[in-house]
Amino acid sequence: MASEVETAPLVGRADTLAVLRSALLPEVAPGRTAAVFLTGESGVGKSRLLTETAVRLREAGALVLTGACLDIGDASPLHPLRQALRRLGTGPAEARDAPAVRGLLQVFDQETPGPEGAGALLERVSQGLHLVAGGRPLVLVLDDLQWVDRSTRQLLLYLLAGLGDLQLSVLTAVRTESLQGAHPLRRVLTELRRLRSVRVLDVGPLDRSGTDELAAAIVGAPLAPEAADRMWQRSGGNPFVVEELARDLRDGRDGLSDTLREVFLSRVDALPPHAHAVVQAVAAGVEPVEHWLLAQVVRLPEEELLDAVRAAVAHRLLVGADDGYRLRHRLVAEVLSEELLPAERAALHRRYAEALTSAPAELHQARLAHHWRLAGEPGRALPAAMAAAREAERLLGYAEAHRHWSVALQLASTPVAASPDGERSVAPVEVDRTELLENAAEAAHHCGEHARALDLLAELAREPAGPPACALHIRRARYLAAAGRSAPAEAEYRRALESPECTARERATAAAHLAELLLHLGRYAEAGDQARTALRLAAAVDGSASAVVLASAALGYSEAWLEDPEAGLAVMRRALETAESSGRPEDVACAYLHLAELLTGPLNILEEGVLVARRGAARVAELGLGRTWGTRLLAVATNGLFRLGQWAEAEKVVAAALRHRPSGTDAVELLLARCRLSVGYGDVEASDRDLEAVATMLAGGGARHVMPMLILRAGLAMWQGRHDLARQAVQRGLTESRSDDVIVLATLAWHGLRAEAEAHASRTVEVDPTSVRRLREVVDRVTAKSEKAGVPVRYVAEGFLALCAAELSRLDERGDPELWARSAAEWDRRSHPYPAAYSRLRQAEALLVRRSRPATAAKLLRQAHRMALALGAVPLTSEIRTLAGRARVTLEEQPAAETRPAPRPRAGAAPGGPTVDELAALTAREREVLAAVAEGLTNKEIGQRLFISERTIGVHVSHIFDKLQVRTRVQASAIFLRHHA
Template sequence: MSARSVSPVLVGRSAELRMLETALGEAPGAVLVGGEAGVGKTRLLRHFTDRAAAAGARVLVGGCLELGSDGLPFAPFTAVLRGLVRETGIDGVAGLLPRSATAGLARLLPEFGEPESDAASGEDRARLFELVLTLLERLAERSPTVLVIEDAHWADRSTRDLLAFLIRNSGTAPLLIVVTYRTDELHRTHPLRRLLAELDRVERVRRVELTRLTRGEVADLVRGLLDREPPAGLVERVWERGEGNPLFVEALLARDGSLACALPESLRDLLLAAVQKLPEETQETLRLASAGGTRIEHALLAAVSGMDDTALTRVLRPAVEGNVLVVDGDGYAFRHALIREALHDDLLPGEHTRLHTRYAEALENEPELVPSGRLWVELAHHWYSAHDPTWALVSAWRAAGDARKAVAYAECLAMLSRVLELWDKVPDAAERIGAERHDVLEQAVLAAELAGEHERGVKLATAALREMEALGDDARCAALLEQRGRMGYELARPGYLDDLRAAAARLPAEPPSAVRARALASLATFARHLSGTDEARVAAQESLAIARRIADTPAEVNALLTLACVDIDYDGGLEELVEVERIAQRSGNQRPLLRVAVLRSHYLEGSGRHAEAVEVAAQGVELAREFGLSRTHGTFLSINLAEPLVSLGRWDEALTCLRQALDQDPAISIRTSLHVLAGEVALARGDLAEAERHLSPAREMMWRKAQDFFAMLRLESALRLAQGRPAEALEAVAGVLDNPGLPDDARYTWPVLVIGAGACGELPDRAAAADWLERIEKRAAGLAVRGPLQEAHHVTFAAKAALAHGRRDAAAWDAAATAWERIGQPYPQAKSLAHAAEAALADGDRQSAALRLRRAAVLAERLQAAPLQHRIADLSRRAGLGAPAERPAPNLTPRELEVLRLVAQGRTNREIAAALFISAKTASVHVSNILAKLEAPTRGHAAATARDLKLV
C-alpha cells in the first residue's frame, strides 16, 4: 500500500478553521493568515472555502505572482475579475456596478475596453479602488462572499494598497477578506511588514500565524497519508527530521510508506529530491516550467517546449500524479512555490539565459499566450533574466505605460527605473523607445510622486534637473523644481520652500504660463505654513492674475481658495467662498468643489456655526466618495466633520467618524488632527490613558501649521493639567507663546491660552506662575477676536486669567457660559457654569449656585464627561444640595472587583493580566463585563463611577 501524497483530513488546524468560520459569520472583516513555507496555509484555506461554498457563500481566489523583483500590478484582483467574467459574463459584472462605471475596470481587465485615458492620475487610482470595493460589496449583498488573496509576500505595491483599502473601507455587507503570506519571507525591510502592523490596528481584522504541528498532530498526519497505522518508530523519525512542518512530513514519507532514505538536510534539497523521482523528460519540462512562474498556462508551456498538446500532457502527467504539479484551470501550478524556486535556482547559468529567452520569443511570436495586461511585464521580466538589455529596456518601457494606465504607479516607477538602469547598455535607447533619457526621468519623477516614493522622487528630480539645465529648458526646470519642492514638503525638509521659490522665479511674468501659475499656487499653498501670510498672499494673487489671463478656471479656483486661506475673516468672508463655489460649478469641473467643501466647513466651524459645518463636511465626504477619493480628500474632510461634532457634544458620532478615518491610514498631516480630536474626547470623559495614546502620534507633525501644531499642544497641555502636572502643561503652552503669526493664529491660539491660564492657577510656585501668566496675557493682548467662537474663548480666557490672579468672578463665568450656549457648545458651557457656581458659593450665594449646577449637571450627564460630573457633584454637596441620587451597586464578581481596582489605577489589560496571573484576553473580557454592568462608555468613566459607589 502506498502513501497518499496529501492527507485526506485537515490535521491540527481545527481552532484556526473555527476562527475563519466565525469571522465569516461576523463579516465584514478580514483574517491575516501567516506561516512559514509548507506549514499548511493553503490546505487550511481550501478546507475553509470548500465548507463556506457548501454553505452558500461565494468564494473568490486570487494569488500574487512571483516575477523576480518586477511583480505584476493587481495580479490577484485581475484573476478574481477574470473568474467572475468567466462565470457571469461581462454583462453580469456590469450589472453589479453603477451605470457607465465598468469602463474603470479596463485598467484591470482588457475585456472591459480601453481605459478612459492613458494619463492616469491619483484620482483615477482612487476611483478604481472604490469600484473594486463596490463590486465586492454588491456580490456580498447577494450572498456572503469570501475573497482570498494568497501569497501576499509577493504582492506588488498597488496590490498591497488596494488590499489595505478594501479591508479598511468594507461597509456592512458580509464580505470576508482572507490574506495569506509567508512569515519566513518577511525580512526586516519587507514592505508587507508595515502593512500587517497597520492592519492589526483595524477593528475588524484578525491575525493568526500557523505554527508547526505537534508530535501528536504529526502522527495524525502520517496516519492520514498512509491510510493505516504507521510502523513502529516511523512517526518519531518523521517528527525528528521534519520538525513538524507538514510539507517536510509529506516529503519525508516515501510512496511505500517508509521513511525516505538519503534525503538532503535542507527543504530545497528535499523538494528537488521529490522532482528527481520523476522521468527525465518530465524533470526537463519542469525545469522549463520553473522559468515561467509558479503558475503557467498550458498553451504557453506548449509553445515554449515545442510539444503538441498530447505530448505535453503525457510528459506532465507523472508530475501531476506525483503531486509536484496541480491542474489549475487551463494551466498548471506547482504544488508549492518552493518547488518552483528550487528548480529555478538549480538551473545552470547558460540554461537560465536560454530558457528565459525562449519564453520571451514565444510571447513575442504569440502575444495571446498571456492576457494582454500581462504581456509587457512578462516580456520585461524574461528579457531581463535572459540578459538582453535592448529588449529588456523596450519591454520595460511598454510595461511602464501599461502600469500607468492601470494607476499602478509603484510598478510604473519600477519599470521606468529599469529603463534608466539599462539606458547606457543600449546605444540607440532613445530611438528604440521614442523618448530621450530626460523624458524618462520626468515620467519617473511623476510616478514617484504619485506612488508616494518621495525619497526616490527627490533623487530623480535632481537628476532630471541636471539634464534640463544642460538643455536650457526653463519651463521643464520650473516644473521639476515645483515637484521636488512638493515632495520635500511631504518629507518635512525645510528646504522645500527654496525649490518652490526657485520654480516661481524660473519663468518670467511675460508671457503668462500655466507652469508659472501652478508654481506660484504651490508656493502660496505651502509658504503660508512656515513663512507667514505676506509671501503666500503675493504669490496667490499673481497666480490668480495669470489664471484669469490664460482662462484656466481650475487654476483660478485654486488661487482664489488659497487667497481665502491666507487670512480667514470669521466675521465675514463666507460670500467669497460661495462665489468661488459658483465659479467651480460653472466650469463643469467638479473636483475643485472638494477643496471648497474643505474650506467652507473649516470657516463655518471657526465661526461657531457648528451644525452648518457638519452638513457641509458630510456632503464633502460623500462627494469625495463619489469621486473615488475617500482615502485622501475624504479623510481630510473627516477632520472637518468630526470637529463640529465634538463642539456640538455629539461625541460618539465624532468618535465613529474619527475611527473610520484613521482606519484608512491617512497621511501624517491628516492623522494629527484626527488623533487630537479623539484624544480630547477621551480626556473629557476621564480616560487619560486613551488620551495619552492619541497624543503620541499627534506629535509626529509638529512643525507644519497652527492647525496641527497648536492643536497638538492644546491636547498635551490639557492632558498634563488633568494629570496634576501644571508645570509640564505650561511647557506645552510655551510652543504657542513662542510661535506667533502663523496662519489662522487666533483660532488655534485662544483655546491653548485658556488652558495656560488655568495651569497658572494650579502652579505651586506663585512667582513662576506670575511670570507665566504675564507671558500668556501678553500673547493674548496681541490676538484678534474674529467671530463668535473666538469671542467665547476670549471671554473664557478673561475669566480664567482673573481666577489665576485670585479673583473669582461669577458674572465673568456667566458671560462665558452664555457665549458658549449661543454657539451650541455644551461642554465648555457646563464647565463655565460650574466655575460660576463655585464663584457664587464663595460669595455665599448658594441658591444661584444650585441653579447653575443643575444646568451643568444635565449637560455633563448627557456628554458622559465623568471628571466634570464628579466636580459638579462635589460642588453640589458644598452648596447643600446633597449628593446625587445613589445608584444601586452593580453585581460584580470578586474577580471583577479585583480587575476594577486595577482599571481605576489606569492599568492596561496586559498589566492587569500580569498582576492577576490571567491572560490578556481574559482581562479584556472582565473589563468589557465591568463596563456593561457600570453602564460606563470608557474605562475612565468606569473608574469614576466605581469611586462614586465606593467600590474602590
Template sequence: MRVLDSAAQGTAGVALVGGDAGIGKTRLTSELAAEARERGFHVLIGQCAELGDALPYLPLADALRGAEPAVREAAAAHPMLGQLLPGTDNASSAGLTQQRLFGSLLGLLADLQPVLFVIEDLHWADRSTRDLLVFLSRMVQSERVCVVGTYRTDDLHRRHPLRSVLAELKRLPTVMSVELGPLGSGEMSDYVATLGEVDAHGLGLIVARADGNPFYAEELFAAMAEGDSLPDELASLLMSRVELLSEAGQRVLRAAAVAGRRVEDELLREVSGLPAAEFEEVVREIVSRGLLRVDGYGYAFRHALLQEAVYTDLLPGERTRLHAAFARLLTSPAELAHHYLAGHDLAGALSASVEAGRLAERVGAPAEAHSHYDQALSLWERVREAERLAGESRVELAFRSALMAADSGDNHRAATQLRALPPTSRVSERLAYYLYELDDREGAIEAAERAVESAEDQVALARALATYARTLLWTSRHQEVEELSTRALETARAAGARDAEAGAMLTLATFVEVRGDLARAHELVDTASAEGTGNLAMDLRARFHHARIHYEQGLLADAADVADGGVRLAFETGLKWSTYGTDLRFLRFLIHYLAGEWDQAEAVAAGFGARVGTVPEAILSSFALFIEVARGLPAVEGRLSWLRPFWPDELVSYMSRGLAAEHALWQGDPEGALEHVRAAMAPLVPGETGVVRLAAVGLWALAELGTTEGADELRASARLAVEAGPTGDGGHMGAEGLAWAARVEAEWHRVHGRLDVELWRGVVSAFDFGFVYEVARARWRLAEALLAAGDRDAAQVEFGLARETAGKLRAAPLENALLDFGRRARFGSGGSGGSSGAGVPGDGGLTAREVEVLRLVAEGLTNREVAERLFIAQKTVSVHVSNILGKLDASTRTQAAATARQRGLLD
C-alpha cells in the same frame, strides 16, 4: 487560530507567519482557511510572484480572481477594485488612485465581514502590496477581519525591503508574529508516518536528512518510494525527481519554471512547441508525479522551491531563449518587460517598461510605476530610437517618474529627480510643491519664483503663481500672498486651469480669513468648492477649508452641511483615509462635540482606535478623549496609556495632555493637571494659538490648588497668542479661540480669589456661538460668582441651566461637580428649590475641593489624614487649609469649622 477567534468576535487582527522554505507555512494557512470557511468567513487568498515589483497588487488581483462569485460581484461594485478583475478596462481616474484603491478594499472587507484575507510569499511582494499590508494592519480594528501574511525568513537578506515593513508592523498591537521552526525528531517521525508505509531504516534516514523541514521530508519520502538514492542537497534531491520524467516532460517543466510559479495551459503549450495531444500526455505525466498541480486555467509548481531548482538548473542560452519565447506570446506589459530583460531584448524591455509604468499609474500603484519608468530610463542610452519606442522624450519620462515617486510618498526622491531636469516652469512648480511639503520653505520659494519666471504659457503661469502664493502664506512675506493669489486667479480663469484657480482661491481665503475679512473668505471657499476641478485632492481640500472656516467662525450648522458633503465624497471615491478625507471626519467629530450631539460624536470616536502604533494614529486617538473625558468614560485611562509613548510629538502632546489635564482635574488631582499643562506648553512657540486653551486649564488647576504661583505667566502667554493671531502679527482669531481667551481672564481672577460675575457672563456669551458644553461649564462658574456676590436667585437660574445641559449630554464629571455645588449652596436636589438655607448666603468663594477639605478638618482630621482620605499630597492639603482660613477670615481651624457650620457649608 487566535486571530481568527478575535475577528469572529469583532476585534480585527493581523498575523505574520514566517519560516524557512518548506517549513509548513502554506499548510498552516490552508488549514486556517478551511476552518474559516466552516465558521462562515469569506476567504480571499492571494499569492505574490517572483516578478516582484513588476506586477502591482498581484496577490490582491489573484485573491479577487479566485474568490467566490459573491465576492467578485461585491468587488465589481467598487470601481477601483473592479479594475483588478479580468476583462475590465483600466481607465485613468481623477488622482489619489492608490488611496482610493486602499479605501475601496477597506470598504469591501467591511461589506464582506467576517473575512479572512491571506497574502502568501510576502518576500516577493511588490511595493504597493507591502504598502497595502501596512495600511490594513493599521486601519482594521473593530471589523471582523483577519489578515494573514506568510514570508520566508531564509530569503530576507539584510537589505530586503520586507525587513523594515515587518519591523514596523510587529510593533503594532493588532499584529501577531508567528515564527515556524523545524519539527523535532518525534514530530517529524509522526509526520512521515502520515505520508505512507515506510520501514524503520527508511524512517530514520528521512528524519535525519530532513532536518525538521516537512517539505524536504515529503521529497525524501517520494524519492525513496521511487527507488532512488537520497542526495544530500535539497536541489539535487528535487532535480533527481525531475530527471525521472521523459525528455519532453523535462522540456515542458523547464518552460514552466521560466514562466514562474504559475503558468496558463495555452501559453505553456505554445512555448513547449508540442502538438496538443502530446502536450496533454506530457503534462499528465508531470502532474501524476506531483511536480505540477492543476490550478484554475493552468498549472502551478507544487512548491516554490521546486520551481527555483528547475529554473536554476537551466543553461544560460536555454534560459534566454525561453524568456524570449514567452515575450513573443505575452500581452501584459509588466511580464513582457521581465521576459524581454531576461532575454536580453533591451529595446523590447524599454518599450514594455514604459507601458507597464503607465498601466501601474492607472491602477493606483505609483511605486511600481516609478520603478518601471526608472528601469526604462536606465536602458535609454543603450537603445536606439529610445524616444520613438517610449512615445515621449527622456525629459518627459523622467518628469513622470518623479511625479510617481512623490505619489508613492517619496518626496525626497521626487525632488532629487526634478533637480536633475532642465528647470522648466512645470518642473520648478512641482519641485516647489514637494519642497514645501518637506518643510524646505526657502527652497520652495526659490523654485516657485523660478517657475513663475519661466512659465511658457498661461496654464503653467497660473499653477506657478498659485504654488508661489502657497509657499509664502506662513512666512514673513505673507503680505505678498493677496496680490499673487489674485494674479493666479485671474490667469487661471483666463486659461481654464480649474485646479490652479481652486488652489489660489483657497490660499487667498486663508489669508483674508486671518486678516479678519470673513465675508470674503466665505465667498472664496464657496466658489472654490461649488464645482469639481477634476482633481479629487483639490476638491476634498476645498470642502475641508469651506467647512473649517465656517467652524472657526462658529457657524456650526453650515460647517456640518459642508463637512457632510465632503465626507460623502471621500467615502464615494474610496478616500475615507486620505489626508483630507481624514481631516473632514475629524472636523465632523468636533462639530458634533461642540453642538452637543455627543452620542453621534461618541459613535465616531469609537472608530478612533485606542491601540496606536504611529504618530498619525496617536493624533486620531487623541480626538476621542474630548468625549471620553467629558463623559468620564472608563476608556480614558487605557487610551492615555497607549498615547503616553507618543507625547514627545508636539501635536499629540498638545491634544492628549491637554485633555489628560482636564481628566486629572475631574479626578481631584490639580497637581497632575498642572504637570500635563506645563509639559504640553513647553514645546509650543510663544504666541501659538494653542496656548490659550492650555492656559485656561492651567489656571483652573491653580485655582483648585489655591496658589497664584505661575498664574501671571499663563495669562501673559494667552494674551500674547491673542495679540499675535495665527500669522504672528495680529491676525484674526476664531470664535472658539476668543472664547477661551475670555475664560483665561475669568480663571486668572478666580485664582486670585475674585469670582467676577461680569467676566464669567462674558465667557458664557463668548461660547454661546454653539459650544454647548463650554456654555454649561461657564454657567457653573457664573453661578458660583453670583452666589458669592449675594445674588442667590440669579445663581440658581444659571445652576439650573448648567444642570439641564450636563444631564442631556451625560457629562458625568460636570454633573457631579454641579451636584456638589448645589448641595453646598442648598439649592435642593433638583437645583430649583427656593432659598430655604439658613446662614449667610454664599460660601465665601470656596472651591468644591476646598469644601471637601473643610468638612474633614471640621471632623478633627489632621492634614496627613485628610491627604490619605482624599488621595492627594499632604502639601496640597496644607495649601487648601491656608486658602480656606483666608477666605473665611478665620485664624484657626476650629474657627473655620465654626464659621462653616454657621453658613451651612457642612450640611
C-alpha cells in the same frame, strides 16, 4: 512543559468549537451516535481543535479517548484505540476505569482473527467500550485519520452504525491533501456524509483579522502594516505557518525557517512529475496565471495539463478560479525559487515573456516587463516598464506608476549582458533619462512618497538636459510643502517668482501655489493678496486652469475669513466647479480640501463640512489621490466629527484613513486628528505616541502644524496634572506663531489660562504672573482682530474668548459662575458638546465654592456627566465624578443600552476606591469591542454591530490583549465580566 504551539492562542475558531460541542454531546439514548470529521490542509489547526474540544467535552462530563493514527498502514491494527486506552487510567482520577481498560486491552493482545472472525472481535471491542464508558457519554477523538488502518476503519463504521449499544460520539481530523486517488477513506467519507448523525466540516485558513491577531499575540505587539501584509500574503492564513513566521519575526530570524521549508518541499515532492512542473511554473508567474498562459509555459498536452492541475489542486497547493491559478501559499514560491538553478529560473521567465509577447490581445505590460527583466533581458523589459507606468497613470494608479518608473530607471542603467543561450541580449532602447526622472518624481509625489520625489528631483537637477531652474523651483516647492517642510517650500516659490527666467505661465503657477501654502500657514491676508496676483497673471495666459482653481480657492477662503463669508464661500464653490470641469485630479482635490476646511473651521457649518470632506475623500480616491489628498480630507472630517461630539464615528474615519498609510504632511494631519480623539478619551499612551511621531516628522519644518501639536500637548499635560509642561507648550506656541488665525490663537490662549488656573487650584505649581500677563495680551489681541474678521470667524472666536474670561476668573480664588454659564451657552449654540460640558463642570464648581445654589450645581453636574459619558471623555467624566463625590451629588447613570465605558481616573488624581480598574487602559472603542467579545461574538459580527471593518476589529482585539496582558478571548472576557458582574 507545554510547547509554544500548544500555548499559542486559539484564534478565529470560536464558532467551530461551539458547533463541535453541540454536535458531539447530543441528548440521545444509548445505541445512537454522532460524528464530526474535520477536514483541511496541514497546519490549518485541526489537531488544536481536537485538543480544545476534548477539554471542553471532559468538562461537560464525557469520557474522552484520544489517539492518533500512524503513517504505517495496517502494520498496527487498532493502534489509535490501543493508544487511547493506555492513556486512560494513568492518573488517580481514572482509577475506576482501570479494570475495564485492562480487560479491553487484553482483547487486543489476543491474536487478531481473520476476516471470518472480524465481526466477533468488533463485538467484543464494542462491549469493552461499553464497560469502560460506565454509562457516561463516550467520545472517541482520532487524529490523522488519513492514515487509519483497516481494523480501526471497520470499528468506526461498526460503531457509527449504532451496533455497539453506546452513547457514542466520534471526532476525527483528516488531511485533505492526503486523500488522493483510490484512498479508501474517500469512499467512506462520501458514504458517511449521507448520514444525518455525521457532519463533515472543512476547516479553512484564518481570515485577515485572525491572522493579524495570532501574529500579534506571538510577536507580543501588533505588526506594522507592511509586516502584517507580508504575513498575510506569505501564510495564506494557515495558523501553523503564521505561528512559524511570527516566531521568526519575534526572534529576529531572517529568511525561511528549515521547518517551513521542509514542510512545503515535502508536499511539493509528493506531487506527480507533471503536477510538480505546474506548481513550479505558477510559482514563477504573476498570479493569477491564466490557463492558456500556463499551457504555453509548461508545454504539456491539454489532457495531461488538466490532470496535473487537478493533482496540484487536490494536494492543496494550487487554487483554481475563473481568472486563473494561484498558489495557496506564497511561501511555496519562495521555497521553489531556491530549488531552481539560475538558468532554469531565467528559462521559465523567458517562456512567460515569449508567450505574452505572442498574444497581444492578452498583453499586460507590467507582467511583460517583470518576466523580461527576470529573464535577463533589460533591453526588452524597459519599453514594457515604461508602457506599464503610462497605463497606470492613465488609470490613476500612481503608486503602481511610481514602481514602474523606478523599474524603468533601473533598467535604463543596466548594462547589456549575455543571454543564457550565449547570445547577446537585446540592447536597451534609447530613452530620455530626464523624462524618466521627471515622471518618476511626479508619480512618487502623487502617491505620497515625498522624500523619494525630492531625491529624484535632486538627481534630475544634475542632468545636463534637465528642466529650467524656474520649473525646478516650483516642483521642489510642491514636494517640500507636501512633505510638511513649509519654510523651504515658501522660499522656493519666492525664488521662482523673483527669477527673470520664469515664463508668464510659471509665474502664475508659482503665485497660485504660494497662495495655497500661505493659506495653510494661517496667513490669510497674505494668501488673499497672493491669490489676486496669481489670478491676474493667469488671466494673461491661456490654459492656466490649474492656477485659476488654486488661486480662487485661496482667495475664497481668505475673503470668507477676513471680509465676506458668503462671497468667499461662493468663490470656493465656483472653484470646485472649475476644477471638476478641468478634470485635473490635483485641482479637484485642492478645491474639495479648502471648501471642507472652511466649512468645518471658521464658518462652523460642521455637518455640511463633514459631508463635503467625506464626499471629497471618496472623489479623490477615484482620481488616484486617496493616500495624499484623500487622507487630508478624512482628517478634516475627523476634526469636524470631534467638534460635533461624534467621537465614535470619528474613530471609524481615522481607521479608514490609516489604511492609506500616509506620509509627510498627510500623515501629520491624520495623527493630529487621531491624537485629538485620544486626548479627549484620556488615552495618554496613544496621545503621547502620536505627538512624538508628529514632533519627529516636523523636525524638518511644518510650521502650520506646530500650533495644533502644542495645543494638544498642553491639553494632555493638564489631564496628567503636569501644568508646568502645559505652560511650556503654550508659551512656545505664542513665541513661534505667525498665523492670522484668531481661532487657533484663542484656543492656545484658553489652554494657557486653563493651565495657570489648574496650577492655582491644585497648588502643585506656582502661577506664573508673566505668563498670565502675556496671555491677557493675546486675549486682547484676539478680541481686536476678531472684530475685523467675518461674522462666522468672530462667532467661533467669541466662544473661546468666553472660556478665556471664565478661566481668568478662576485665578481670582473662586471663579465666576456667571462667566461659566455664558461660556456653556456659547458652546451649546455652536453644538460643541465637549467645551459645553467642561463649562458646566466649572460653573458647578464655582457655585459650590461660593456655597451658592447647590441644587443648580447638582443639576449642572448631572448635565455635564451625561454629555461627557455620551462622548466617552474619560478624564472629564472622572473630574465631574470627583467633584460630585466631594459635593455628595448623586449622578444619574444612562440606561443600560446607552451606557458608555466607565471613565478612567485622571492621572495624578486620588484613587476613588481600593479596587483596581483593570479596564482603565482601554479606550472607549476598545471597551465596546471587549463587551462584544464577552458576548461570544466573532470579529465579523462585532464589525457588523459597530460598523467597523473586520480587520479593524482584529487590530482592536490585539490592542486589548496587549493592554490587559492576556492571550485569549476567554481571558479577556473574564476580566470584562468581573468588572460588570
